[in-house]
Amino acid sequence: MNIACLGWGSLIWKTEALPVEGSWLTDGPQVPIEFSRVSDGGELSTAICLNGATVPVLWARLATDSLPAACEALRQREQIPAERTDGVGRLVVGESATGPLSQWARQNQLDAVIWTALPPRFALLEGRTPSVEEAIAWLAGLRGEQQQHARDYIEQVPAQIDTPYRRAIKQQLGWG
Template identity: 35%
Template sequence: MNIAVIGWGSLLWCRGSLRIRTKWRGDGPVLPIEFARVSEDGRLTLVIHPGSAPQPTYWALSELDELRAARRNLKEREGCPLANIHYFPLDEASPSIPPEVETELGSWLPKHKGVEAVIWTGLKTNWEEKFDKRAFSIDEAVRHLEKLDEERRQARATYDRAKEYVQNAPPSIQTEVRKLMRERGWADAKLSDLLFEGEREK
């Protein structure tokens, strides 16, 4: 059985343990996809999200010719339960596939002669469980990313200030912390001679 793996996100550029025997092809089914799922580290990831704008996807043929084995291989790459690896053979389909997805796959599959089944990652949005039951929206996603950007800037500012305080301590102050941080690249700053009365900086 020729099994097509559908991809649209990191699967394309970070294949990991996914076993495919062709390069990614750009004429995959057009599916409603959005950055609607939050990962453990705060990243937004692309998932099928009914009602979102249709997006082109990619596909490649699995090295495996048995449906369950191909699904297990994709499951290993994605680190999710097997139930979240959806499938669409001509004679059967995963339960709970959104109608618009099933319609698109039903149209796409017959146009690709020799492809007998399709598998993909069927993870859904988890916005409500991550954000106190607030529903996903485009504005919510943008606010989340803006918050991450602000936290990054604040973290950088905190780091820069912490480094400045260690590096700019007077040259005669050589604590154990300062010595160890100097070994890690935080070189002592040379303070201006104009700061000191009656002696030059050493």
């Protein structure tokens, strides 16, 4: 089984337990991504944001032919609790699979695609997307190491993840 993982944030530069084969490629599918999830470290990380603008994400083939093993490796890398069922997204490419992601996967001769599927999170509310003003206020309110960590995160996210929030953060805070 030929399996790929999609990425748009720290997974790119910190793969850890994920068995990436080769390097991350920049010609991934268009996915609605935004800086919309306050992570445990305080940074405003990237997440799928269904009402966000689409950007071309990165992707890498995985050195496993087992979809359950690939999903488990991604779950561990993202530190998603085992009881949480919504943290890893997957698409198995088959005769009945349709849509842009299926087309992209077929063009790249993939049998399956996985990705981190954690939703936006703001003000401790899972599923809540901050407004751009709230996002900037959150980042501007961080101090010391936490602020530096948040800035480093934004600056390490690949440039092709060029979202409206990222442009506003750069304009107003000078980050990234």
